[in-house]
Amino acid sequence: MPETTSGLQIYNATPVFGGKDGWTFPKWATLGGWLAGGRNWHFAAMWVYAFTLLIYGIYIFLTQRWKRKFFSGQDLKALQVGQNSKRRTYSWHRLIYTGIIPVLILAIFSGLAMYKPAQLHWLAGLFINWDILRIVHFLTVPISLLFVLVHIIMGIRAGGLRLTRSMFQP
DSSP, X not given: OHHHHHHHHHHHHSOTTTGGGSOOOOGGGOSSSSHHHHHHHHHHHHHHHHHHHHHHHHHHHHTTTHHHHSOOHHHHHHHHHOOOHHHXXXXXHHHHHHHHXXXXXXXXXXXXXXXXXXXXXXHHHTXXXXXXXXXXXXXXXXXXXXXXXXXXXXXXXXHHHHXXXXXXXX
16 A cells, blocks of 8 residues: 555656646645655565565465466457356456466556666666657556456355355465
């Protein structure tokens, strides 16, 4: 959450859509109070998220968990011709779960390119120009929030509230 609210503070200081006179987010939805404060919170949260994603990537690689947890050809077949509604739901769940990984990586790389554009000019150059880079980075937020919402709904559909509660129990 601090990543999103501090990002809104950064957006308000130099809005992507409409310049400084464009639409801004309400003050209660932002974190940091000013541009530098928002950037400090944003960068601190970025390192936490990036490190967590790295640890997760190492974990799924070493345990080979990705073979069972991510979208596969069997899931595609279940979506196309599957008669089992639970299996189809689980396949959609895996597709969404697999699809968010590139979005999170894109958020990190586009954020790093904006954080250090001189040092990471090769990375910033992949996005063609600064405006496209900012828009790409900004769009990863609603995609991630939509993922969380869809993920919760699909969890409830797949196993009801019991399955959803089990995700938060040790």
